[in-house]
Amino acid sequence: MNGELQLKLQSWLDGELPEREARRLAVWVAQNPAAQALVEELRMTKSLLAGNEPPLQVPESREFYWSKIERAIQRSEPVEEAREAIPWWAAWRRYLAPAAAVVLVAGVTLFTVKLIHPSDTDDASRFLDVVENLSEYTESFAFRSQTENMFVVWIHAKEQNQTSEPEADPVDDAFYQ
Amino acid sequence: MLAFEELVARHRDKIYARAFSMMRNEDEALDLSQEAWVKGWQRLKQFQGESSFVTWMTRIVINLCLDQLRKHKRQRAESIELLEEELGGVERQMPVVTVNPTAGLERSELRQRIDKALGQLSYEHRTVLILHEFEELEYKEIAKRMQCSIGTVMSRLFYARRRMANLMAAYKREELS
Numbered sequence: 001m002n003g004e005l006q007l008k009l010q011s012w013l014d015g016e017l018p019e020r021e022a023r024r025l026a027v028w029v030a031q032n033p034a035a036q037a038l039v040e041e042l043r044m045t046k047s048l049l050a051g052n053e054p055p056l057q058v059p060e061s062r063e064f065y066w067s068k069i070e071r072a073i074q075r076s077e078p079v080e081e082a083r084e085a086i087p088w089w090a091a092w093r094r095y096l097a098p099a100a101a102v103v104l105v106a107g108v109t110l111f112t113v114k115l116i117h118p119s120d121t122d123d124a125s126r127f128l129d130v131v132e133n134l135s136e137y138t139e140s141f142a143f144r145s146q147t148e149n150m151f152v153v154w155i156h157a158k159e160q161n162q163t164s165e166p167e168a169d170p171v172d173d174a175f176y177q
Numbered sequence: 178m179l180a181f182e183e184l185v186a187r188h189r190d191k192i193y194a195r196a197f198s199m200m201r202n203e204d205e206a207l208d209l210s211q212e213a214w215v216k217g218w219q220r221l222k223q224f225q226g227e228s229s230f231v232t233w234m235t236r237i238v239i240n241l242c243l244d245q246l247r248k249h250k251r252q253r254a255e256s257i258e259l260l261e262e263e264l265g266g267v268e269r270q271m272p273v274v275t276v277n278p279t280a281g282l283e284r285s286e287l288r289q290r291i292d293k294a295l296g297q298l299s300y301e302h303r304t305v306l307i308l309h310e311f312e313e314l315e316y317k318e319i320a321k322r323m324q325c326s327i328g329t330v331m332s333r334l335f336y337a338r339r340r341m342a343n344l345m346a347a348y349k350r351e352e353l354s
Contacts, residue, residue, distance in 0.1 A: 007331045010338070014309075016316055037273045044277055045338045048345070049310040052284070054292035056194035058210070059203060062186050065211070069185060070178075072215045 001034060009035060013042050181221075185214050188231045192238050198307055199242040201296055209245060213238035235312065243322060246300050274342040278349035294344040302337035309334055 011017045012025050029035045058065055140155040192213055197206035217234050224233055279287050295303050301323075308319045316334075320327045 003332075007328075007335055010331065010335050011316075014316070034273075037275060041274050041342050042335075042338050044274070045342045045345075046310065048279055048287070049291065049306070049341075052288055052291055053194070053198070053311050054288045054295075055190070056197055057190050058193045058207070060207065062189075065189060065207075066182055066185055069211050069214045069218075070182075072211065073178075073218050076215065076219065 001038070005035075006038065009039055010042055013039060013046070181218055184230065188234060189214075191231055192234055195235050195307075195311075196238050196242055198295065198311075199239070199300070199304055200245065201300075201303075205245065209241045210238055213241055216241070239308070239312070239322065243304070246304065247324075249300075271339050271343050274346045276346075278342075278346040290345060290348050291341075293348070294341050297344055298337055298340060302333050302340065305330055305333040306337040306341070 008017070008025060009029070012022055012029075015022075017025065029039060137158055138155050139158055140153060143152045143154070144150070189210070193206055193210040196210045196213070197203065200206050200209065213234060216237050220237075224230065228236075279290065282290070295306070298306070304323065305319060308314045308322065309316075314322070316327045316330045320330045323330065
């Protein structure tokens with residue numbers, strides 16, 4: 001008898017075989033003495049154990065055994081109770097203070113940055129200066145931007161008509177005259 | 178809490194006995210049975226009354242024992258008995274016990290021998306036997322709890338039963354000699 005067949009006999013004994021297969025196996029067992037002997041042994045062991053589990057008693061007094069359980073329950077309970085006691089809206093309050101602090105810090109930071117590094121969208125003309133220039137042939141302007149980290153001086157020649165045909169200066173005229 | 182204490186007092190022996198039958202160690206059985214009561218208290222709301230309270234509690238302690246046994250298994254090598262079963266054929270060499278070796282025994286004597294024989298099995302074989310014969314679980318349910326295949330459950334149960342029968346016969350022979 002192979003191992004698979006032995007396990008099948010056991011399944012049959014335990015009522016774990018489908019009905020059709022169980023009927024077929026019962027017919028085969030009836031004609032096979034070795035299978036009958038094995039089934040009988042398995043059945044004997046099964047019935048031997050049923051209802052004969054060795055009884056045992058806790059080797060500690062009722063009070064001592066319970067006291068350890070009670071302590072463990074109490075240790076695990078305060079956390080549970082506290083969780084249940086706080087309603088949802090009150091539970092949110094604990095996050096309110098940190099959230100307000102974060103918003104405040106972010107606001108102050110933003111304000112400071114704006115103050116130190118104003119946006120480029122601000123009126124650029126505020127940073128355009130006429131540079132004092134003693135030359136009568138050139139004009140100059142300076143542009144500074146801290147955000148771009150640059151300083152530009154623009155020098156250009158005065159227009160020709162201004163240089164070639166200066167407006168009459170009464171003082172000069174008087175001098176030449 | 179008082180009512181729960183009363184429940185513990187009423188069923189503590191049964192829960193402890195199940196833990197001991199699986200662990201075969203008094204200290205571990207005490208710890209696990211007490212842990213089971215603490216879990217029982219914490220999950221009391223989940224108890225639907227589909228089974229009796231003691232059956233529900235027994236399932237909790239069995240799961241705790243299985244977890245503990247899995248931890249043990251990781252720390253030690255496979256038992257020789259388990260290797261024998263996996264190699265196959267050893268149980269086929271065992272002679273079929275044809276005469277009931279417990280005939281004429283007092284119930285207390287019979288239980289003592291059952292306890293002794295259970296103690297000689299590897300924990301895998303003992304657990305399968307306990308879950309099937311004492312807890313009356315089906316193959317599928319045992320496989321789920323023990324995290325193994327149904328085929329493994331079947332072969333372990335077959336080996337455990339055959340070994341039990343042979344151990345009981347050996348005790349009888351010892352008694353006669």
